[in-house]
Amino acid sequence: MNTTPTPRIAIIGAGPGGLTCARILQQHGISATVYDHESGPEARDQGGTLDLHEDNGQIALREAGLLEEFFQLSRPEGQEMRQLDPAANIVFHHTPEEGERLKPEIDRGRLRELLLGSLKPGTMRWGHTLRSVESPAEGPRQLCFADGSTIEADLVIGADGAWSKVRCALSPATPQYSGVSFLEAWFHDVASQHPDIAELVGQGGAAAADGDRGLFAQRNSGDHIRVYVIQRVPADWITASGLTIEDTDGIRALLLDRYRDWSPRLRRLLTDNDGHYVDHPIHALPVPHTWEHNPTVTLLGDAAHLMPPLGVGVNLAMLDACELALALANSDTVDDAIHAYEKTMLPRSNEMQQLLDNGAEELLSTELPDFATEEEH
Structure with a gap:
């Protein structure tokens, strides 16, 4: 980025998307600070296991320089999938081939540790619960935290999940x-x-x-x-x-x-x-979820396109993070970068939102999950 002075970038949320964005920015010599409401990396259980797909999540890890470390930590055997009927009979069974890397599994906690460990010291600011994003749209933005502290930023990236506070600066939509x-x-x-x-x-x-x-x-x-x-x-x-x-x-x-x-x-x-x-x-989130362009605020992951949990959320969040970081690295201004990023991200996420609209019902279908359909392709 050729902007002078260097923009102050605040990433809200230390999930896979926010941390991936910070890592790729740092790989390109761009500083960013990540603010998270949790008291520290061990504050809570991070949840279950994730499968990172070769056409999105793994692309982001490759750009972050972490793909081989991911493969060392991941569980390729976790790609085994079984579909049962209520009588416990197996009606479909996928066993991964030797060396299959289509979508190996990794625990959320281990992925987070990998990403946190890759960041420069001082990147993280724990214990910062965002209350609101203030100031004019053209910036700089003032971030107001629950403890009464404030900071200024030239770009605010909302990677703060389903109940995003950053989203409120762009959209009235709620999950x-x-x-x-x-x-x-x-x-x-x-x-x-x-x-x-x-x-x-x-x-x-x-x-x-x-x-x-x-x-x-x-x-x-x-x-x-x-x-x-x-x-x-x-x-x-x-x-x-x-x-x-x-x-x-x-x-x-x-x-x-x-x-x-x-x-x-x-x-x-x-x-x-x-x-x-x-x-x-x-x-x-409502389908489709979009917003008017803003030169100082944007969203990624669930903050932008919360969908039912059908195996795409973290992968899209990490791909968003990758594309946003690269846009910032390759654009002359923050505004240009946001334009370039949202031009690709919004149509992609809207298409996926429409595909998965009412997708929670699919979780109850006798065809749950789509292992057999994927196998045929």
Whole structure:
């Protein structure tokens, strides 16, 4: 970038998208600071495993100079996928070939560690909860944080996820509940403590659905498995049932009744988990989601195009991050870079949003997931 002086770039959100953007910018000699509301990198569990695709997520890691390190950390065996019927019969099974790198798995936490470790010291600012983006559109922008502190930036990049505060500077859109909810359950030391579940799931993922209910089990590293109970329910279904998320026994009893016609082997995914459940109502942004160009603010990832969790979110976020960073490196001004980035990103994300509109319903389909369709292609 030939702009003088060097623009002050603030990235809000230390997820894969925000960190990838910061890393690629630094690879091109451009400084950026990442602000995140969490107190530090170990503040919370980062979630399950991700498959990074060769045509988007891996492109970003290659540009970041981290692709080979990713392959060393990833689990290619995690590409194994099984589709089951409610009787626990396998109706489709993909086993990855030796050396297959189409979309190897990596735990979210390990990916984050890889990206954080690649950044220059001083890049991260933990404990910064953004409250609002102020000042005129032409900038500089003032970022106001919950602790009362403020900073100025010439470019604000919203990589702050579904409930983005940066989005408010560009768009009034808010995520809407899809009508489908995930309930997450954890299984630890599965080889010794849950061997039947370990065998059922295999090295990757196993899915089953009957049109109204679904289950998706996913192997993580460290001998862990996460299971997602997928239901078409009101967002407040737990409290509406007279329960709280801490009432594990009560929720188990409710699930056993709802899945009473399913195989006892699959029902163990509902009941044998270690610890509490975690509630994840699935939200998505209106389709399509766009905004008028702004010379000092833009969005990437879920902040720009939150969609149902059908395997594309993190990959699109990292591709967004890559393209935005390269646009900033190759443009004369921040404004030119945003124009170039959004010219590609918005049509791509709108196309994918339309493709996945009401996609949460697909999670309950007896054709869930699209392993067989992908195999045919």
